[in-house]
Amino acid sequence: MTMLLDVTDLRKTFPARTGLFGNVIDRVHAVDGISFSIAEGRTLGLVGESGCGKSTVGRAILRLIEPSSGAIRFQGNDITKLPPAELRALRRRMQIVFQDPYSSLNPRKRAGDIVAEPLMVHGIAKAAERREIVAALFAKVGLQPRQMGLFPHQFSGGQRQRISIARALSLGPRFIVADEPVSALDVSVQAQVINLLMDLQAQEGLSYLFISHNLAVVEHVSHDVAVMYLGRIVEHTDKASIFARPLHPYTQALMAAVPVPDPSIRRDKKHVMGDVPSPINRPPGCHFHPRCPLAQPRCRTEEPVLREVQPGHRVACHLV
Ligand code: SF4
Helix, strand or coil: CCEEEEEEEEEEEEEEEECCCCCEEEEEEEEEEEEEEEECCCEEEEECCCCCCHHHHHHHHCCCCCCCEEEEEECCEEHHHCCHHHHHHHHCCEEEECCCCCCCCCCCCCHHHHHHHHHHHCCCCCHHHHHHHHHHHHHHCCCCHHHHHCCHHHCCHHHHHHHHHHHHHCCCCCEEEEECCCCCCCHHHHHHHHHHHHHHHHHHCCEEEEEECCHHHHHHHCCEEEEEECCEEEEEEEHHHHHHCCCCHHHHHHHHCCCCCCCCCCCCCCCCCCCCCCCCCCCCCCCCHHHCCCCCHHHHCCCCCCEEEECCEEECCCCC
16 A cells, blocks of 8 residues: 555644743643554544544644644655745645635635635636636536636535535645534535545545544544544554444543434443543543543553554553
């Protein structure tokens, strides 16, 4: 399998509190040393509760925010070391679709101009040709080319997300970060947008980092799944293994919380207690220990390392 993206020991911290003289006295460890790869034409689902750092990972990979450290190799090039001109050229191959199609589209621009904007910024094609490219992109994402002259408010939520996807596709990317791309949509249209993303992957061989808190959606779209907790990956393997037999207590709890459509089916509920702790004051040892139903004394002091417990299955837990 050819790897498109290799992320190694990625870290991102933010200043959390400043002292009287503007000096940083505390930091948020939003992403704390995570590593993963995504092959050509594959989807890695990145899951976890709100605040676990998964969206920061997506933005750091595209250098929309600067990583604090780590390597991000895209098609073999470490993009953390690229000068601005080379990074700009590579950005054509890496795009993002945001969660909220209401705020990510400029309300004063016509839909066709929104999709054409990346082409203009990169100086691709003359006006007439651009129009043809945009019309083809509209058709590709299931919109009518005659809708190019409409404004975002004249579209439904699902259609607006299709415009976002068309814009992301305009420069011919190989990799897309899809950051909660259906969370803001009605359930009835979520499946349509997900199927569109999967069809585009089949047609164009795209790779996705699919960020979501919704395990049912992740199960549908992903080839591999990584579970994040407080800035770290705690479990990472292929979709079939993680959904058939999750090994980390946190993954087990997330799975137990997914609603089952048949009320006669009872799930083995492993409840996690309380909320996600603050990423500023992370619990020592295993960060999950205050919520873990299986925590041992050792878990409070000793940090579990993410290690391969079965071929291709990595888990960070002392008990696994
Ligand atoms: Fe729970 Fe301990 Fe495993 Fe952490 S290391 S998930 S606290 S059992």
